[in-house]
Amino acid sequence: MKKYFINSLAILVSSLMLVSCFEAEDKSFKGPEEFQFNNQSLGRIAATIPGITAQSLIAKTVNQATVRVDSVEVQLIGVQKNTALEVSYNVDPTSTAVAGTHYTLVSPGKVTLAPNTSSTYVKYNVIAGGIPAGGSPVRFILNLEGAPGIPAGENHKRFTVTITR
Numbered sequence: 001m002k003k004y005f006i007n008s009l010a011i012l013v014s015s016l017m018l019v020s021c022f023e024a025e026d027k028s029f030k031g032p033e034e035f036q037f038n039n040q041s042l043g044r045i046a047a048t049i050p051g052i053t054a055q056s057l058i059a060k061t062v063n064q065a066t067v068r069v070d071s072v073e074v075q076l077i078g079v080q081k082n083t084a085l086e087v088s089y090n091v092d093p094t095s096t097a098v099a100g101t102h103y104t105l106v107s108p109g110k111v112t113l114a115p116n117t118s119s120t121y122v123k124y125n126v127i128a129g130g131i132p133a134g135g136s137p138v139r140f141i142l143n144l145e146g147a148p149g150i151p152a153g154e155n156h157k158r159f160t161v162t163i164t165r
Contacts, residue, residue: 033078036156040073059160071121092141102130
């Protein structure tokens with residue numbers, strides 16, 4: 001029994017010595033900071049989001065008869081800031097949806113990222129009846145510009161919302 005105890009203690013001490021020799025991995029963010037659009041509802045069960053279909057990371061389709069208020073997430077990829085940041089965006093001129101007829105933006109042109117947070121939302125209202133019976137779907141495309149000193153990331157700086165009847 002004494003031999004078993006000594007062997008167990010030796011293995012334990014050896015294990016602790018090996019583990020303590022490794023440096024802790026630095027997991028802090030090292031890349032260039034950027035903003036990007038994100039479809040925050042992607043991955044949820046379709047039945048839990050009435051009126052939203054055909055989703056991807058940078059696009060979604062909404063039904064004007066079901067969806068009244070929706071949003072697109074804007075994420076900060078980088079270290080959180082201790083001050084608020086105004087993040088700019090615009091609606092692409094190639095959009096087929098018309099502001100005031102098909103949708104309205106809650107905060108046109110900019111959203112505010114609160115201090116010590118990593119995301120905010122571009123909120124929009126879908127106007128019921130904007131597309132008449134038999135009308136084709138329309139799209140509005142959001143282009144993310146970024147904030148002072150933090151640009152929009154190339155891969156996720158456009159988000160397309162398709163409005164259907």
